[in-house]
Amino acid sequence: MRIEIVTIGDELLLGFTIDTNAAHLARELAAVGVEIVHRTTVGDDAGDIADAVKTAIGRTGAVITTGGLGPTSDDLTKPSIAALFGRKMIRDEVILEALKARWARYRRLGPFPESNVAQAMIPEGATIIPNQHGSAPGIWLEDSGGRWVAMLPGVPREMKGMLADELLPRIVERVKRAGETPTVVRSRTLRTTGIAESALADQLGDLARGVDGLALAFLPSTESVDLRLTSRGLTSDAADAALAAGVLKLRGAAGRYVYGEDGADLAETVLDACRRRGVKLSVAESCTGGLLGARLTAIPGSSDVFMGGVIAYDNSIKRGWLGVTDKDLEDHGAVSEEVATTMAKSVREKTKTDIGIGITGVAGPGGGTAAKPVGMVWVALDGIGTQARCLRLFGTRNEVRQRAAQAALDMVRRSLETG
Amino acid sequence: MRIEIVTIGDELLLGFTIDTNAAHLARELAAVGVEIVHRTTVGDDAGDIADAVKTAIGRTGAVITTGGLGPTSDDLTKPSIAALFGRKMIRDEVILEALKARWARYRRLGPFPESNVAQAMIPEGATIIPNQHGSAPGIWLEDSGGRWVAMLPGVPREMKGMLADELLPRIVERVKRAGETPTVVRSRTLRTTGIAESALADQLGDLARGVDGLALAFLPSTESVDLRLTSRGLTSDAADAALAAGVLKLRGAAGRYVYGEDGADLAETVLDACRRRGVKLSVAESCTGGLLGARLTAIPGSSDVFMGGVIAYDNSIKRGWLGVTDKDLEDHGAVSEEVATTMAKSVREKTKTDIGIGITGVAGPGGGTAAKPVGMVWVALDGIGTQARCLRLFGTRNEVRQRAAQAALDMVRRSLETG
Numbered sequence: 001m002r003i004e005i006v007t008i009g010d011e012l013l014l015g016f017t018i019d020t021n022a023a024h025l026a027r028e029l030a031a032v033g034v035e036i037v038h039r040t041t042v043g044d045d046a047g048d049i050a051d052a053v054k055t056a057i058g059r060t061g062a063v064i065t066t067g068g069l070g071p072t073s074d075d076l077t078k079p080s081i082a083a084l085f086g087r088k089m090i091r092d093e094v095i096l097e098a099l100k101a102r103w104a105r106y107r108r109l110g111p112f113p114e115s116n117v118a119q120a121m122i123p124e125g126a127t128i129i130p131n132q133h134g135s136a137p138g139i140w141l142e143d144s145g146g147r148w149v150a151m152l153p154g155v156p157r158e159m160k161g162m163l164a165d166e167l168l169p170r171i172v173e174r175v176k177r178a179g180e181t182p183t184v185v186r187s188r189t190l191r192t193t194g195i196a197e198s199a200l201a202d203q204l205g206d207l208a209r210g211v212d213g214l215a216l217a218f219l220p221s222t223e224s225v226d227l228r229l230t231s232r233g234l235t236s237d238a239a240d241a242a243l244a245a246g247v248l249k250l251r252g253a254a255g256r257y258v259y260g261e262d263g264a265d266l267a268e269t270v271l272d273a274c275r276r277r278g279v280k281l282s283v284a285e286s287c288t289g290g291l292l293g294a295r296l297t298a299i300p301g302s303s304d305v306f307m308g309g310v311i312a313y314d315n316s317i318k319r320g321w322l323g324v325t326d327k328d329l330e331d332h333g334a335v336s337e338e339v340a341t342t343m344a345k346s347v348r349e350k351t352k353t354d355i356g357i358g359i360t361g362v363a364g365p366g367g368g369t370a371a372k373p374v375g376m377v378w379v380a381l382d383g384i385g386t387q388a389r390c391l392r393l394f395g396t397r398n399e400v401r402q403r404a405a406q407a408a409l410d411m412v413r414r415s416l417e418t419g
Numbered sequence: 420m421r422i423e424i425v426t427i428g429d430e431l432l433l434g435f436t437i438d439t440n441a442a443h444l445a446r447e448l449a450a451v452g453v454e455i456v457h458r459t460t461v462g463d464d465a466g467d468i469a470d471a472v473k474t475a476i477g478r479t480g481a482v483i484t485t486g487g488l489g490p491t492s493d494d495l496t497k498p499s500i501a502a503l504f505g506r507k508m509i510r511d512e513v514i515l516e517a518l519k520a521r522w523a524r525y526r527r528l529g530p531f532p533e534s535n536v537a538q539a540m541i542p543e544g545a546t547i548i549p550n551q552h553g554s555a556p557g558i559w560l561e562d563s564g565g566r567w568v569a570m571l572p573g574v575p576r577e578m579k580g581m582l583a584d585e586l587l588p589r590i591v592e593r594v595k596r597a598g599e600t601p602t603v604v605r606s607r608t609l610r611t612t613g614i615a616e617s618a619l620a621d622q623l624g625d626l627a628r629g630v631d632g633l634a635l636a637f638l639p640s641t642e643s644v645d646l647r648l649t650s651r652g653l654t655s656d657a658a659d660a661a662l663a664a665g666v667l668k669l670r671g672a673a674g675r676y677v678y679g680e681d682g683a684d685l686a687e688t689v690l691d692a693c694r695r696r697g698v699k700l701s702v703a704e705s706c707t708g709g710l711l712g713a714r715l716t717a718i719p720g721s722s723d724v725f726m727g728g729v730i731a732y733d734n735s736i737k738r739g740w741l742g743v744t745d746k747d748l749e750d751h752g753a754v755s756e757e758v759a760t761t762m763a764k765s766v767r768e769k770t771k772t773d774i775g776i777g778i779t780g781v782a783g784p785g786g787g788t789a790a791k792p793v794g795m796v797w798v799a800l801d802g803i804g805t806q807a808r809c810l811r812l813f814g815t816r817n818e819v820r821q822r823a824a825q826a827a828l829d830m831v832r833r834s835l836e837t838g
Binding site: 010011012013014015016017018019020022023024025026027028030036039041070113114115116135155157185187197198199201202208215217218219220228230283285287288289290291292293294296297298300301302303306307308309310311312313314316317320321350351352363364365366395396397398399401 | 429430431432433434435436437438439441442443444445446447449455458460489532533534535574576604606616617618620621627634636637638639647649702704706707708709710711712713715716717719720721722725726727728729730731732733735736739740769770771782783784785814815816817818820
């Protein structure tokens with residue numbers, strides 16, 4: 001099966017909104033063996049929408065659209081495609097009741113808005129694609145020849161949820177019914193941290209150019225360099241086996257820089273490692289200002305490992321809550337091994353945890369000096385793996401902060417591996 | 420002037436990476452009156468890259484590419500386009516020295532990697548587009564007929580920096596030299612929070628369909644609903660005047676839900692308001708786990724307003740550091756008006772600040788009960804604007820946390836406006 005994607009919105013065409021939906025659809029569909037053969041973006045214009053969908057359906061008979069299903073006046077997808085299929089728009093009372101119930105449940109800002117009623121209008125003969133993630137339902141419209149258009153909302157969270165809940169199962173069913181044994185595009189990703197892309201490439205040697213016929217891509221981000229192995233042209237089982245073998249080789253070559261696979265978050269890796277060993281964590285954050293705590297608590301179930309700590313942004317809090325002395329601040333400055341070490345030790349003792357993490361640095365853009373430039377960050381651990389490291393990070397203020405939090409987590413990970 | 424964009428990378432084609440570069444380019448170029456007429460995405464294949472650029476340059480004579488300039492083996496942009504222009508690849512010693520200096524400055528992980536040398540290879544006769552934001556320089560290649568290709572890296576931070584520093588000034592210069600008086604696409608955005616998209620549309624009435632010939636778009640995100648007014652077909656000065664008048668009308672209609680314009684961050688709005696009044700802030704965060712502190716400290720210069728506070732994730736920290744009593748925890752639970760109020764009051768008193776913020780809630784996905792469902796969050800202010808509010812937020816764990824932090828900031832904003 002081949003599918004075309006039409007993404008709809010002036011936002012996308014003019015670049016005001018980034019088209020995340022097309023990428024998500026391509027990835028999810030490739031993983032079940034469906035190829036995306038063409039991608040078009042059109043603005044909020046009924047004629048352009050109808051033209052793009054008409055062309056696309058002429059090529060493949062199968063089209064997914066995103067966008068233009070909301071309650072505001074620029075949402076034209078449903079009537080445009082209804083007209084293309086020669087269908088009237090009718091009001092669906094079930095949808096209307098669900099919208100009203102949802103409104104009553106979440107909003108306490110007055111009566112049900114009239115502009116929401118448009119969301120209950122659907123093309124005659126269409127099938128509803130339920131939306132558990134927001135208010136706008138999706139639409140499946142099919143003609144007598146089996147050619148279909150699936151219309152999903154443009155809000156990425158809703159689109160992704162509906163794709164997983166409803167649309168992918170429906171498409172997989174169609175592929176099976178057609179008796180196709182598809183080859184798949186499938187990949188696995190190793191996440192590394194603490195090493196630059198080019199140094200990692202050197203470390204991998206020949207593997208950097210691919211592993212046993214699998215393509216290898218280097219994907220650097222603020223906190224990690226991901227290694228993604230991709231298999232193409234194999235059936236599902238063969239792809240899984242080839243990827244498993246390739247991942248093993250890469251892990252051997254990349255060594256301890258690897259902290260997880262696929263969507264792994266280093267915070268989750270660290271929480272899991274702590275949980276296995278019964279270790280509890282606390283933080284004392286200056287330049288990161290709560291970012292490390294936020295990362296740890298972003299993970300559901302973090303409360304059995306992470307107790308909390310102190311945001312010691314101002315020196316008065318470093319002194320009053322964490323026992324940093326005036327003398328240390330005067331002699332060594334707030335960004336120093338001594339202060340980071342005291343922060344880590346105090347927060348660990350006061351919260352009665354097993355590992356205390358102290359972070360103090362110059363996030364920038366101001367505040368740097370020759371001796372302590374922007375990007376200089378001291379990270380200290382106390383308890384298991386007691387140590388202090390001086391990092392020299394580059395990037396914007398927020399990149400420095402994110403990299404500092406990541407480096408602190410990685411110090412905990414490595415301490416637990418060896419400790 | 421009309422320009423085509425070619426974005427390069429298997430990542431983009433397969434949907435593994437989201438194409439943010441195309442949107443950014445479209446927006447920045449539209450703002451100076453340059454129209455993007457076509458957008459193509461190709462994979463890491465020398466033939467495909469050359470074909471796409473050849474087709475594009477045949478239509479407009481002006482092409483911007485992104486991607487494929489890095490040090491790893493899948494980066495083919497420069498040699499592919501050099502071949503298209505009939506140019507050899509040569510090593511540029513100036514680039515090589517700069518790469519080595521950069522390596523020495525930031526990395527302490529061994530010798531200069533051989534794989535970095537590829538970044539110093541450029542097509543003969545090309546002009547370097549300097550990169551102040553990373554290691555891969557950009558390339559400007561032009562033929563004798565004035566047709567040009569500008570190659571930028573795919574890393575968004577680097578691409579954006581180089582576009583602003585180097586490429587846009589060069590393009591604006593060309594537009595001027597050609598004597599064109601371009602019409603522009605220009606927009607201004609009002610950011611609102613605390614109101615749903617459809618309720619805001621109702622409140623705006625007729626304005627929701629556009630303001631004096633300017634298009635109005637509603638852009639809901641996790642924390643805000645943005646209202647974007649867009650002017651098309653006017654010259655630069657006329658567009659600015661029309662947008663100024665339109666924004667004034669919208670502000671009148673949207674009232675106190677508006678917290679800023681364009682890229683405004685509510686944290687920055689709040690910090691500015693505090694600074695004007697000499698107000699200092701502190702936080703005591705349970706379910707948000709440091710997220711509010713992280714948002715405040717993401718803003719450069721926040722240290723004169725935000726002192727810090729406590730991440731009271733575990734109840735032991737609520738008790739030990741913030742004076743929450745066992746009785747309150749037993750009688751009312753950790754998610755209660757009483758606990759939020761005590762957290763706000765204690766952190767304000769202990770940090771000697773003017774406003775203390777307490778947040779405690781059920782972020783989910785687990786931990787909800789009938790009486791205290793997922794999404795229920797108590798936010799308390801102490802000091803200026805003393806109050807407590809019970810929020811009923813929807814969404815994922817992180818959406819609930821982000822919305823709680825946003826709501827807390829908005830309570831501070833409103834308190835300072837009226838206080």
